[in-house]
Amino acid sequence: MTTKLASPGAPVTFSPETTHDLEMTVRDLKLWYGEKQALHGIDLDIYQNNITALIGPSGCGKSTFLRCLNRMNDLIPSARAEGEVMMEGKNVLSKQVDEVALRKKVGMVFQKPNPFPKSIYENVAYAPRMHDIVSKGKEQDELVERSLRAAGLWDEVKDQLGQPGTSLSGGQQQRLCIARAIAVQPSVILMDEPTSALDPISTATIEELMHELKRDFTIVVVTHNMQQAARVADYTAFFHLGEVIEYNDTAMMFSTPDQKKTEDYITGRYG
Amino acid sequence: MAQSLDDISRQLKKRHRKSARMKWLSMAALILAGTFLLVFLGDMLVKGLPAFQQGYIEVEVDYSERAAELPLAAVEADYRDLVSRGYLRLIPGRMADDESLLGTTQTEWVLADDAVDQYLKGRKARLKDKQIEVLDRLAEEGRAELRFNTGFFTNGDSKLPEMAGLASAAMGSVLVLIVTLAFAFPVGVMTAVYLEEFAPDNRFTRFLEVNINNLAAIPSILFGLLGLAIFINFFGAPRSSALAGGLTLGMMTLPIIIITSRAALRAVPDSIRQAAFGVGATRWQTVRDHVLPLSMPGIFTGSIIGLAQALGETAPLIIIGMIAYIPDAPTSFTQAATVLPAQIFTWAGMPESSYVERTAAGILVLLTVLISLNVTAVYLRKKFEHRW
DSSP states (O other), X not given: OOOOOSSTTSOOOOOOSSOOOEEEEEEEEEEEETTEEEEEEEEEEEETTOEEEEEOSTTSSHHHHHHHHTTGGGGSTTEEEEEEEEETTEETTSTTSOHHHHHHXXXXXXXXXXXXXXXXXXHHHHHHHHTTSSOTTHHHHHHHHHHHHHTTOHHHHTTOXXXXXXXXXXXXXXXXXXXXXXXXXXXXXXEESTTTTSOHHHHHHHHHHHHHHTTTSEEEEEOSOHHHHHHHOSEEEEEETTEEEEEEEHHHHHHSOSSHHHHXXXXXXXX | OOOXXXXXXXXHHHHHHHHHHHHHHHHHHHHHHHHHHHHHHHHHHHHHGGGGEEEEEEEEEEOOHHHHHOGGGGBOHHHHTTBOHXXXXXXXXXXHHOGGGTTOEEEEEEEBOHHHHHXXXXXXXXXXXXXXXXXXXXXXXXXXXXXXXXXXHHOOOOSSGGGOOSHHHXXXXXXXXXXXXXXXXXXXXXXXXXXXXXXXXXXHHHHHHHHHHHHTTSOHHHHHHHHIIIIIIXXXXXXXXXXXXXXXXXXXXXXXXXHHHHHHHHTSOHHHHHHHHHTTOOHHHHIIXXXXXXXXXXXXXXXXXXXXXXXXXXXXXXXXXXXXXXXXXXXXXXXXXXXXXXXXXXHHTOOSHHHHHHHHHHHHHHHXXXXXXXXXXXXXXXXXXXXX
């Protein structure tokens, strides 16, 4: 059952056919960079153990939106956000929520693979040790192995854990970054165009990995690649000029879009 | 109408000639600069290298009871004027240290007087005809020669040119640089970390940045005045001490360390910071665990260059009194000390030719140390350079 909307640009939510628990609910999220408003009142529900894709043309605010979910925008001095991003009954945008705690709960994978210039082992072990999730020694070794396995990288790197993470190939580096993100045991993983810097084979590997990961994590992925959204996402939101034009079940979105703009975009008329 | 290739070539000739002329002019400038450098180095080498050798003569030293009272008596009358008075003065002390010497007569190579040293190096020396006669005979018998001047590196300054060495000034320089580094490195790096990683980008921080850059260009003698006013007059640090000197040079080095550290921190790509923040690191954890380790080679390089500059600095130290005559190496940070360039400055004011040669030799030593410091800095930068 999808909610049909009369006018484009109106707040968009929908109820999925199968019931999922809500991981995060975003209500009337507005964001300014200095004087310029980048997000104009976003409403979006993020469902647990699902992959939500955010698509849209460049500069439409999808990455900005993604970065609101773990408050990475706080690092930009001119950015100012208003509205609600509810998680576990708290508005994570409010000062009561520590952004460091939030980022432990909501991990992130970036567009360009950015492993720390340390060993593969250290890349994974650093954050859990910092958060006191594990102590040094056997416990830490196990977590590193578990995380690398979950990221599908263990078999490739198990004999070279001491090598620098930056010596791996681009696709491997990105999976190392995924391993690093899941090692702190977050609930949500945000992925900001995780495959845009990778070749098609590495991209396919990461997409398969995302299917595996959604059993344990909620994934929100920004992508420029509509085929990718169609392949991996359960739900897709179409952003345009800082607004959500349409948010729907992915299959529905790509077969029978409600909005003219969505249809134009996914059929390649612009963007 | 389009020009033919020939027409264009004819016009081009003039332009090509001008181009060639400019090439030769710029090359001439380089050659001129290189020549100055070579002349300077050559002059220092010609003047300074003799100072690394010192005249010695072989004489019989009589360690008698009388010599303990009157050191002159230890050497035969003929040779007395040829032997360094500084050496003779040490004889009673050596006899007190080693009692087995008492009553023996030893044939020893003994440090010669300054005049003998200069004569052996072929310079005009204040020697009487009779002394020259004796010296010539000794030289013929192979009992007078030039040897490597270890005293130059083990002795402090002295009023006797043949005894004067760099050791106390070198020790002073080491103590001063330790204080400089201990003060300027942590303060400079933490300032850079604050400005680069924590401070908001606003008018105030930009104002600070401009002023730090200006500070690096202030004439160093002003830092001497500041050091005199603050460290000596206000905080009461002992005059001429390595403590006061080191802190003064530390203030002078601070802007260099801040500027180079900031550049090194800025060179760390933002993606590393994002990665650290993304896994829930606090700002300080991000800086300590990721940004600082990556920028350390750059910070070290900048600090070494700052230190090298401090090592060669004289003007501010003259103001706080580090130009004193220091025969004994200082053993603490509060003792009166002098530094290598100040020692060179002192010697440069002396008329004796052996001080002139020591001045040049001191410059050679200082240059060697400075070049090694800079080579270390370049090596560090090359070795740990990180490509992104």
